[in-house]
Amino acid sequence: MNRVKATSLPGTLSFRFGILGAMVTDLFVAALGPLDLKPKHVGMLVLLDTGGPAAQLEIARTMGVAPSLVVSLADHLEKLGAIQRVRDAADRRRQVLSLTDQGRDLLAAGLAAANRLDADLAEPLSEQDRKELGRILGILAAEAGLPH
């Protein structure tokens, strides 16, 4: 087993992932501004899109955030008309969230913003490197349990 260790902190994957991730997030926040969304709102839309309707507590667990945060994210998305909240008739404690057509439109707008950002981000890379980066990040994302 190979153990290549970086000899300086800026050379580590961790350092680079942390800082580049924060930069990308800042840019994404700016790009989402006109849509009145934050990254966590988009994350919730993605979850409802890929996993289908879900109760708030399920969402909290999947996203790894507090249930109280799901309440305010859902409040906002409901106000935008992006999701519907329906009480589960079988268990009236559950609020089942589902994507509306407007929500799907918002998600598409978020995707467009991310694709524009991707183009900027990948600008210094060769075509080959872009493909490689996408493939390798895909492996790490799958390992981390992110939706595809």
Added chain:
Amino acid sequence: MNRVKATSLPGTLSFRFGILGAMVTDLFVAALGPLDLKPKHVGMLVLLDTGGPAAQLEIARTMGVAPSLVVSLADHLEKLGAIQRVRDAADRRRQVLSLTDQGRDLLAAGLAAANRLDADLAEPLSEQDRKELGRILGILAAEAGLPH
């Protein structure tokens, strides 16, 4: 010019960078806990290490944070004995920060933590993919102006 666009948000580089970056940062925070450091403290140590002694305002500009934040980061690092604050004799308004031997030790401990994290992070990747990822992140890091 090629324009491969992702068809789903979780497939974008931006989404993956943002979420993986946040996950790695959380893990890094946990790993730094015993050292009584946060990622921004480490960032400041890295800057003093790679760029040599610098005034607080220079650091604020390079790190892209408010000068008042540099004050509290420097307060903490000074309390730990990791940096020295010396008034510039030529311009007594400037506080010049420099790394101490203890600071260099802390930095080495932070590097060790990052290397351990890197090993976990890269675990699902082939040897070839690890190299590729390191190389490509290096390009992006350089483009973003990170220290090497």
Added chain:
DNA sequence: TATTGTTATACTCTATAACTATA
């Protein structure tokens, strides 16, 4: 009693504004 969602409260991080010392 246990669970789902909600509300109330508090904590962390960081920025902006006001202030002090020096130029």
Added chain:
DNA sequence: TATAGTTATAGAGTATAACAATA
């Protein structure tokens, strides 16, 4: 008057704890 640093204050984001409704 302008600049470096500091202190005071405020805002964003999110968690924890208390509470209400339902099981």
